[in-house]
Amino acid sequence: MKRLLMYVICGIVCGLFLLPDGMATATEMVWVPINPSFGGPSYNATWLMASAQAQNKLVEKTTSYGTLERDLTAEFESRLYSQIMYGLANQIRYEIFGEPGTDEGLQVGETGHCEVMVGDHIIDISTIDGITVDVTGPSGTTTVNVPYSVIYY
16 A cells, blocks of 8 residues: 555656646746946936936035135126126116116117226117117127117017
């Protein structure tokens, strides 16, 4: 009886090895690159760039005020020049269009001419056939022309 049981168990185990191969199948492995530069999907590009920048240890550390090698005099001069130009632009705008909410300023048909010198720049404002602003400096001349039809449309 023991021998019969042993033959049955051996037969079952051998029978399992001889089962049709449709029960256990496998497919070939296919490698797909992650990086879009090498043919991977394009939606990975932003994630890869953000990951690379987060891991970059070669970034120069700066203070909250920027680099320590800044020139305070040049920065002050630049800001002062910007404020003067901003004030001049506002003054020109109020001269031409008037204060906001009023009927001041040039009316259609009125003419005027103004020339202002700021540093190396000459600003020439003319209101003959519209508003023409010529800014002449060392690097050349820039002209802004706004016809009256656009202003009083």
